[in-house]
Amino acid sequence: MAATLEVRDINKYYGEGDSRVHVLKHVSLTIDRGDFVAIIGQSGSGKSTLMNILGCLDQASDGEYLVDGIPTREFDADDFARLRSEKFGFIFQRYNLLTSMDARDNVALPAIYAGSGVKERNARAEDLLVKLGLEGKTGNRPGELSGGQQQRVSIARAMMNGGEIILADEPTGALDSKSGENVMQLLMQLHGEGHTLILVTHDRHIAEYAHRIIEIKDGEVISDERRKPLPASVPEPGPRRKGSRLAYLKNQLGEAFGMSVQAILAHKMRSLLTMLGIIIGIASVVSVVALGRGSEQKILAGINAMGTNTIDIMPGKSFGDRNSARYRTLTVDDSDALAEQSYVASATPTASASGEVIYRSKSATGSLSGVGEQYFSVKGLELARGRLLNREDIDTARAVAVLDDNTATELFGAGEDPIGAVILFAGHPFEVIGVTKKPAATFGPRSTLTVWTPYTSHMARVSGSRTISSITVKIADGTSAQVAEKEVTRLLKSRHRGVQDFFTMNTDSIRQTMESTTATMRLLISCIAFISLLVGGIGVMNIMLVSVTERTKEIGVRMAIGARQFNVLQQFLIEAVLICIIGGIAGVLLSLGIGAAFTLFVKDFPMSFSTASIVLALTCSTLIGVIFGYMPARRASMLNPVDALAQE
Ligand SMILES: Nc1ncnc2c1ncn2[C@@H]1O[C@H](COP(=O)(O)OP(=O)(O)O)[C@@H](O)[C@H]1O
Ligand SMILES: [Mg+2]
Structure with a gap:
């Protein structure tokens, strides 16, 4: 019969240099299939170290270890893991069950790593637990089981993948004598069923159960005694089913x-x-x-509401110039000159002044803007009722006004119709001809009141001069905003004798x-x-x-x-x-x-x-x-x- 496990002259050292300890010294032994071996010795003699090497949990520092005649010297971590999974079953003194899983899952765990399906492994785990007398405890977590019961769960786990060779390190060490006895009976039974059993103990009484007792002292084998003969025949372990690698990987995932x-x-x-x-x-x-x-x-959205493709020209050096009110340089003539350029679709002068708006007994502070007739379309303002300013209003400087929604609600009650009413701005009467809709989007809350009148009327009645507060230029189709802006600046500068006392603002550059x-x-x-x-x-x-x-x-x-x-x-x-x-x-x-x-x-x-x-x-x-x-x-x-x- 082929030797199952064979160690040849192995040494095990822990530590390096001066602190190096020689734990196993030239150990050689052979363990046959179907044997029941007890390794006995005092605490610290190297029993666990030897057993861990036999169980492929650890490797010797030198020497040879053969499993089923195959040397393991060249094995990598995965080869050893495969051996542990397929051949060995471990039973530890402290059971080492995973506390977050119930008994059945603990038992089934080795089968997961071996790649078996969930139904198959759960059925086997339950069978094993029943066999080991744990019927009805399959759903209990380790904390809900006694020491003896936990050790039986761990024995079931050791057998899950076949457990051809069962390695038990002080399996009764943490148990009372009755539970210990119980566990030993179970192990004996497993040995009877063909499992090879290697038991580590410091207790001679426990070792008496074994068929062969190997005693080690200070890392050396000092006696090797066979007490009962090897069983004449040992049932062959069944062939292992192998699934496809892909299915295995998917299953593992x-x-x-x-x-x-x-x-x-x-x-x-x-x-x-x-x-x-x-x-x-x-x-x-x-x-x-x-x-x-x-x-x-x-x-x-606010920028879009300012109008598209327009350039605003304002007096001053730049936006927010505090002295801009002092510049009185932009005139209606500038606006007219701009309107004649090929790159300009239209130019509208705007003159504005603030003052008190009065209608009958109601009054509010607002601004009066003198604008051209294109102003509303350029700014995207829509009419709510009445009409907007037309060319004739401008040309004849009519005293008419269009109110924004704020002014209309401020001055007129719900039932009153503003159209046709006469309001006063800074003492000058204007007839209301239209009201605009509330714009779709604006910058911030819009609480200002605005009244629009023809710029001609504004100059004639309110400001009394030809200077204006801004010009809005609508760029001709097919001309880029940048080019138009440059041209506008050049033209106005030459009209103002080379002084740049104005600045331009176009929605495109703001957007950019x-x-x-x-x-x-x-x-x-x-x-x-x-x-x-x-x-x-x-x-x-x-x-x-x-x-x-x-x-x-x-x-x-x-x-x-x-x-x-x-x-x-x-x-x-x-x-x-x-x-x-x-x-x-x-x-x-x-x-x-x-x-x-x-x-x-x-x-x-x-x-x-x-x-x-x-x-x-x-x-x-x-x-x-x-x-x-x-x-x-x-x-x-x-x-x-x-x-x-x-x-x-
Ligand atoms: N990881 C380790 N590092 C250093 N020394 C160790 C290590 N493991 C075990 N030892 C030492 O090796 C000796 C044998 O330990 P062990 O095999 O656990 O003994 P036993 O199981 O017979 O009680 C002890 O002296 C122990 O202190
Ligand atoms: Mg030990």
Whole structure:
């Protein structure tokens, strides 16, 4: 009969240099299939070290180890994981069950890493638990079971993938004598069914059960005694079913996902705190972008309401010049000269003055603007009732007025018809001929009262001079705003004897300035967003690292029962990504909520959410999960199983 396990002259050292300890010294032994071996020795003699090497949890410092005649020297971490999964079943002194899973899931876990389907493995796990006398306890978590019961669950787990060779390290060490006895009976029974059994104990009484007792002292085998013969025939283990690799990978992904969800749910509070950074980061980014878009749309609408393709010419040096009132240089002649140019469709002078508007007993402060007849179409003002100014009104300087909606409501009651009424502005009477509609969009709240009259009437009756306060030029079709603006400036400068005592403003250049400002703002916001998400990501990484440290033992257990490095990596990575995605979704929802609240309190403009920014936010949070989850996940996967198991 072929030897199942064979160690040839192995040594094991711990530590380096002066602190190096020689734990196993030139150990050679062979363990046959179907044997029941007890390894006995005092505490610290090297029993566990030897057993971990036999069970492929750890490797010897030198020497040879053969499993079924195959040397393991060239094996990598995955090869050892495969051996652990297929051949060995471990029973630990402290059971090492995963506390967040019930008994059945604990038993079924090795089958997950071996790639078996959920129905099949759950049925087998339940059968095993019934066989070990745990009927009715399958749904209990380890905390709800006694020590003896937990040890029986762990025996069932050891047998889940076949458990051809069962390695038990002090399996009765933590149990009272009756439970211990019970466990030993079970192990004897398993041996009778053909499992090879290797038992480590410091208790000679327990060792008496074995067929062969190997005693070690200070890392050396000092006696090897066969007490009962090897069984004559051992049933061959059944052939293992092998699925396709693709199906296996898909299955593993699904299982890792399930386990990640379980882990997140098991640590709800911590998961929530981890997500918090991401939630706040994503919510602030999405909200700020929506806020920016909303205000930008409003401002653009306001610019459009100022009229398209027009140039305004005003006296002074630039917009907001405080001395502009002193410049009295723009005249109706300037306007007429401009109107004759080929690049100008029309030019309208505007003269305005403020004063008191009176109708019967009501009065209000407003401004009277003297305008041309094109003024209304250039500014996009629409008529609500009556008529607008026409050419004849201008030419004959009629004392007529068009009111804006504010003035009409201010001076006239609900039932009164303003058309035909005579109002007084600064003592001069004007007949109301029309009222304009409320404009669709404006800059800020519009509370000013405006009355329009022909500029000719304004000059003749109110100001008494030919100087005006601005000229609005409508650019001819096919001429660019920039070219027209240059030409206007050149012409007026020459008319004003080379002095530039006016400035121009065109809606296109305002829009361009506005757009470049918002682009800068967007860049700034993106930078802040990037930093806040970076901080959130670092938070995720920190907590994942803590989580790996805290769950080192769990990782060790998973590895002992057959998890490969990639299983562990995958599980922690999925956990990080999942936390980030959930955080991202929560962040988006939060900002939608902020948007809803915003519309309740701010009537002026709404936040404008774009699908693109939401998709981008979620993509970002997923990427953060991958990037910041990778390091902790990799650290978890690179853990040495024995070291991980040794963690408390
Ligand atoms: N990871 C380790 N690093 C350093 N020394 C260790 C480590 N593991 C075990 N040892 C030492 O190796 C010796 C044998 O340990 P062990 O095999 O656990 O003994 P036993 O199981 O027989 O009680 C002990 O002296 C122990 O201190
Ligand atoms: Mg030990």
